[in-house]
Amino acid sequence: MRGSLRLFTWFGIPVHLHWSFGLIFLYALWIGYDNSLDLMGTLWLMGFFVALFGCVLLHEYGHALTARRYDVDTHDIILTPIGGIARLEKMPEKPSQEFVVAIAGPLVNVAIALLLLGVSALVFHEERWEFFKWFLNQQFSFSADEDTGQILEESGIQPSGLMFYLPVLVATNIGLVLFNLIPAFPMDGGRIFRSLMAMKWGRVRATQWAAWVGQAIAVLFIAYGLWSNAFTLALVGLFVFTTARSENAMVQLDDFLRRYKASDLLRPQFTRMHGNDWMQSAAALLQQGLERHFLVFDLDDQLIGMLEENSIVAAIKKNLLSQEIAQFTQKVEVVSPEESLQRVFFLIRQQGNPMIAVADESGILGVIDEAGLYHFMRMKK
Ligand SMILES: [Zn+2]
Known part of the structure; x- marks a missing residue:
């Protein structure tokens, strides 16, 4: 650290x-x-x-x-x-x-x-x-x-x-x-409080309640700390307030992500690019603004990777539009339609993949990109 x-x-x-x-x-x-x-x-x-x-x-x-x-x-x-x-x-x-x-x-x-x-x-x-x-x-x-x-x-x-x-x-x-x-989640007393409530009402609701109580007590810590010049207490209050909020947000997000799978948000319409196409065609598609990242296939229609927006923009800037797409193709993560949204979220948000492909035995079913993921989360929440 x-x-x-x-x-x-x-x-x-x-x-x-x-x-x-x-x-x-x-x-x-x-x-x-x-x-x-x-x-x-x-x-x-x-x-x-x-x-x-x-x-x-x-x-x-x-x-x-x-x-x-x-x-x-x-x-x-x-x-x-x-x-x-x-x-x-x-x-x-x-x-x-x-x-x-x-x-x-x-x-x-x-x-x-x-x-x-x-x-x-x-x-x-x-x-x-x-x-x-x-x-x-x-x-x-x-x-x-x-x-x-x-x-x-x-x-x-x-x-x-x-x-x-x-x-x-x-x-x-x-x-x-x-x-x-003191039951100010996430202090020890607050965790004990949450675990006891979770036995009855489940972890998600218990965390929500524990976080509210924790934040209320944290406000008291801060107010009392400032009023009586006990700055350490005010700092502890600030820490409790922010961590209670972020930990609750994490538990609520996790609960949300567990309820869906890749097939719930995949986009079945997507443009198939080929490795021997010119970058010119990718630049033209990007300028239309409908898609930002593309799956790339070989002549046998086998998936070879993905072409992301940043690579296309870089090619435009460096005047490389007459080169083949294959040279700019990157590895793409492929998941099954049954894959949990947790995994999809991890791949896109934590690992920074701009897009992933969804496929089963029959072939590619669709794609999920960053924008699609955020749109889906906004709609469902
Ligand atoms: Zn402790």
């Missing part, structure tokens, strides 16, 4: 650090300066950020390794300042599998929080353990009547060192679980 640094490969999955991740360290420096931390304090803070993103990374591995159980590979994991992304080659389409893959990430953070809690209970005693419990309580009670700074001062605990950062890390992992479970 561009603009990112490859850190290492673990379990066969490359881990990339996005360039903007450097901002995290600048942010740590700024917090250190703002709170007049000494060098040691600032280093602890940076160490905390590294540990935090270690937890985010393990979360992403939770998704990637459960997806692997369903034969879904992961291209890579990218760490950015607003979180991690495990780029799975696809989401399992079975709702129960998507459910497991989506919940695996937050479950990793539950496990980390429990582990750290256990370790802390073992190593911290008496008033230190009291502080630990008090801190966590304070984080999630939403009744912050006591000032953390004041308590720290009274208990004599420095805002650095393991004593301070262990509870912070536990609290952050619990925070990660709660935040990720």
